Amino acid sequence: MDRWQAMRIFVRVADSGGFSGAARQLNMSPPAVTRAVAALEDLIGTRLLTRTTRSVKLTEAGGRYLEDCRRILADIEEAEAAAAGSYATPSGLLTVTAPVQFGRIYVLPVITEYLSRYSAVTARALFVDRVINMVEEGADVGVRIGHLADSGLTATRVGTVRRVVCAAPSYLDRYGAPKEPRDLHDHAVIGSTSVGGLAEWRFGGGRRTAVTVRPRLICTTIDAALAAAIDGHGIVRLLSYQVAPALAEGRLRTVFDDQEEEAMPIHVVSSDGRRAPAKVRAFIDLAVQRLRANPMINADNP
Known part of the structure; x- marks a missing residue:
């Protein structure tokens, strides 16, 4: 068995x-897999896996070698794909990641349009409310909200979103609208663990300030927090795209409009750079075009 196949195993x-x-x-048979890994360990002269009766775990050296294997195998696949012509025509599996609600509302329509254009491509939508390691989790393209760390990703800015504080008209009519952030101490606050910043809400405007809030209701999903706010149970802080439909329909009203934090950028990112295969390049082109044209996410051109 050659070294590259042993690395794949x-x-x-x-x-x-x-x-x-x-x-x-x-x-393959389990003994054949075991022999392949053992031969690889003998070849490089170190233990890669710790074996017990119940589990298999990476050693420290194995963890480092795993990342090297992923990179080497990706380069091999890239060379093979180039030789096969996939750099000219989109084909194969495309994995796209995005935050759950943003992905469902804004990215999924791009994916389905993309699939209707390119019949040789299949897609996997990886929508999660966390920043993933795109290489480790096999994502080709990501949509990220917020300022990017220096991660080596190729990024194209497509717009911005804001954190907004809002409540139902019924709640504001009954309890009055808070005039200053500190007034939140006298109101029912709805928190969502999905968007972070549960204990402290920051504000900008003429003077930056931060207020510690004590939510009366804590929801683990954005949809639940949004529904509770629409039903008049308190004041919530979510991202502008999450509340845009309810605001447009009059089911929510914003407060502290002049004290919002600085808007956060939205980027389409990939780890391939110029070497991206056609399936990635074609999707990024379409996603950038569609997201920049979508007024519901305050999209703008960089």
């Missing part, structure tokens, strides 16, 4: 957490 064992799972995925 090792990566599959690490990803599946065991030899049996990897064997099933690779359509």
